[in-house]
Amino acid sequence: MKRIFLAFLIGLFALPVAARVSVLTTVPEWAALAREIGGERVEATSATTALQDPHRIEARPSLIARARSADLLIATGAELEIGWLPLLQRESGNRRIQPGQPGYLEAAFVSLRDVPRAVDRSMGDVHAAGDPHFHLDPRNILPVAVALAERLATIDPDGAPTYRANHERFVARWTEALARWTEEGASLKGLAFLQAHRSFGYLAYWLGLTPRGELEPKPGIEPGSAHLSRIVANRQEPPAAMILYAAYQDETAGRWVAERLGVPLVKLPFTVGGTPQAGDLFGLFDDTLRRLKAAARPETR
Numbered sequence: 265m266k267r268i269f270l271a272f273l274i275g276l277f278a279l280p281v282a283a284r285v286s287v288l289t290t291v292p293e294w295a296a297l298a299r300e301i302g303g304e305r306v307e308a309t310s311a312t313t314a315l316q317d318p319h320r321i322e323a324r325p326s327l328i329a330r331a332r333s334a335d336l337l338i339a340t341g342a343e344l345e346i347g348w349l350p351l352l353q354r355e356s357g358n359r360r361i362q363p364g365q366p367g368y369l370e371a372a373f374v375s376l377r378d379v380p381r382a383v384d385r386s387m388g389d390v391h392a393a394g395d396p397h398f399h400l401d402p403r404n405i406l407p408v409a410v411a412l413a414e415r416l417a418t419i420d421p422d423g424a425p426t427y428r429a430n431h432e433r434f435v436a437r438w439t440e441a442l443a444r445w446t447e448e449g450a451s452l453k454g455l456a457f458l459q460a461h462r463s464f465g466y467l468a469y470w471l472g473l474t475p476r477g478e479l480e481p482k483p484g485i486e487p488g489s490a491h492l493s494r495i496v497a498n499r500q501e502p503p504a505a506m507i508l509y510a511a512y513q514d515e516t517a518g519r520w521v522a523e524r525l526g527v528p529l530v531k532l533p534f535t536v537g538g539t540p541q542a543g544d545l546f547g548l549f550d551d552t553l554r555r556l557k558a559a560a561r562p563e564t565r
Contacts, residue, residue, distance in 0.1 A: 285420050288334040288361075290345045291318050292536040293399045294371060294408075296545045298338065300434045301413050305423045311352070314538035315512045318344055319484070323352040331356035334367070335419055338412070341372030342396035369415050371408045374398050377465055399535070401466035402442050402549055409434055437546070445549050446470075452556055456502050458495070460509035460518050463534060467552070476504045479517050487517050496524045506530050506559050511538035528559040 287308040289295040298308035311327055312318050318340075321327075331337065331352050339345055353362055360367035376394030398404045413431035417424035453472035457464075460479045468475050477500075481491045506528045507518045515529060522529035532552050533542035541551040 285335045285416060285423070286333055287336045287338065288330055289338040290349060291340055291399075293545065293548070294338040294340070294412075296536040296548075297405065297409060297412060298336075298416075300545065301409060301427055301430050302416055302423075303426060303430050305420065305426055306416070314533060314535045314542070317512050319347060321345075321348045323348050323355060328352060328355045331361060332358050334358060334361050336367050336369065336415065337361035338369045338371065340396050340399075341370030342376055342393040342398075344372075344396035366415065366418050369411065371411070372396060372398070373411070374404045374407055377469060378462075395462065395465050397463055398466050400464060400552075401470040402438070402445060403470065404466070405545065406435065406438060409438075441546055441549070445553055448553050448557070452560060455506075455556075455560060456500075456504045458504045458507045458518075458521070460507070460513050463510050463513075464508055464532070467532075471556075474502075476500050479507070479521060492517055492521055495521055499525070503527075506556075508532055510534035530555055530559045532556075 284307045285302060285305060287295070287298045287302065287306050289298065289308065289310045291312055292310045292314055295308040295310040298306055302308065309330065311330070312321055334356075337353070339349055353368075358367075359365065362368060372393065376396070376398060379394035380392060409431060413427045416427045420427075449471045454474060455471075456474040456476050457468075458476050458479060462478050462480075462483055464473075465475065467473070477495070479487045479492065479495065481487055504525065504527060507522045507525075508530050509515055509518045509532070511531055511533050515531065518529045531539070532555055533539040533548055536542055536544060536548050538548070539551050539555075541554075542548040
């Protein structure tokens, strides 16, 4: 019996232990992409969930501890995380994930929209670099996937063949899905909408939707009753067919306006995990389109 137990222990400790690249991302969409490209060689977690506002996060000790052990930190950039990410990097003491190091990757190298000509505090929380929510145009995911595969191969050269193969498979699947989503969304072209916050500009650009403004008087400023009343009174032509809000946003203001305008209030997942159906990047766009089409008026389908 002792010999059997000893043989078991020897066999147990002889098992190869796969070293995994620890990836910390600022938002869920990049953690989901890291899992697609990294596969079993990567352990990816996000500093935020889909039910949190990514602009406003506290660098808590538990998050600092995760950053301290990360091999790669992926951020959106474009000032999305400017209020908390520099503190997280500094407090982590992790040289690998500092700006300029191989262990730090910003995704905002794509062409950004809505870059303001000038910025001052009277404009609210405006991003000087442009709208950072570019992940909602699925075409922007592909160049980020390329950069991520290359960066993982730099950090983990032994895994380069795996990352290359996973990337090729992801591109094939994503290209096929993108063609399907574009076809499915064609019936939504021209659809006018209001949004709680300026969150869906890239989604609108991709699908050809028509933004009719935001419920916020200025970005990041909660709307008061007087402002919401003006929105209801100043109906535009064509009128908004729906009001959109992200899963992490409060629906109260949108519900009030939607009831008075007689249009549906539509919660969109915004990122991976925002709804039960948006469990990965593919589910994010599947569910977004499903919710938009379900809420659209018959004449817009």
